[in-house]
Amino acid sequence: MAVDKKDTRSGKAPKKESQPLIIAKTPAEKQRLKLERLMARELALSWSLPLLSDREPRSPRRRGSSSAGAGSGEFHVYRHLRRREYQRQDFLERISEKQKLDEKYIEKVNENQKAAEERTAKRRKKREKLKQKMLAKKAKMESQKEAGSEEKSSSSASEAEEREDDAEVPSFIMGKR
Known part of the structure; x- marks a missing residue:
């Protein structure tokens, strides 16, 4: 049986499935996660869009090659x-x-x-x-x-x-x- 957007008994929206807790491993990741949540909340409030919290945050792409070489700043x-x-x-x-x-x-x-x-x-x-x-x-x-x-x-x-x-x-x- 399909459930509408609102539950007829309580008048509330059905609960979404909980996403796994993402733990930031570096300070840069932690900052990125906070920024994405803030931006998603801001977009949801201003445009009345559903929260983007159900999406998994993007992780930086890793190169296939070795990371042994350092940049000029290093x-x-x-x-x-x-x-x-x-x-x-x-x-x-x-x-x-x-x-x-x-x-x-x-x-x-x-x-x-x-x-x-x-x-x-x-x-x-x-x-x-x-x-x-x-x-x-x-x-x-x-x-x-x-x-x-x-x-x-x-x-x-x-x-x-x-x-x-x-x-x-x-x-x-x-x-x-």
């Missing part, structure tokens, strides 16, 4: 991409070189600190040795002074030795400036 895009990639690699190389130099510098500073600590320890040991030697001589001199009050000749000899010892020992060890 060369510039490739060139810019290549330049940016080279800049990125150069930047990474410079950073790695800087890190290596920093590590070498830190290693050299540590070596210098160790060497300075060793020299300081060696000199400290030498100063302590001289100080102990001076204290021992001083103690010896005091003991000789006590015993030397009896003998003046031995004290004059010890004074001569003390002068010689003072000449040998630097003044900063003795606390003199």
Whole structure:
């Protein structure tokens, strides 16, 4: 039985069969689909034509040949991409070189600190040795002074030795400036 354009019971137009949902794969396709729907709706409203939504949107024709060849505009895009990639690699190389130099510098500073600590320890040991030697001589001199009050000749000899010892020992060890 053929159905008129209007259903006699409800007074509405019969439902059209639903079209499969078309999903745009690229932004260009999405824009084209929106534009076609708008244009179809505009035409339908202005000319009272049925909506063109039952038609399948046209897809761009694909060439039968290979798409490996690029147009003249693609060369510039490739060139810019290549330049940016080279800049990125150069930047990474410079950073790695800087890190290596920093590590070498830190290693050299540590070596210098160790060497300075060793020299300081060696000199400290030498100063302590001289100080102990001076204290021992001083103690010896005091003991000789006590015993030397009896003998003046031995004290004059010890004074001569003390002068010689003072000449040998630097003044900063003795606390003199």
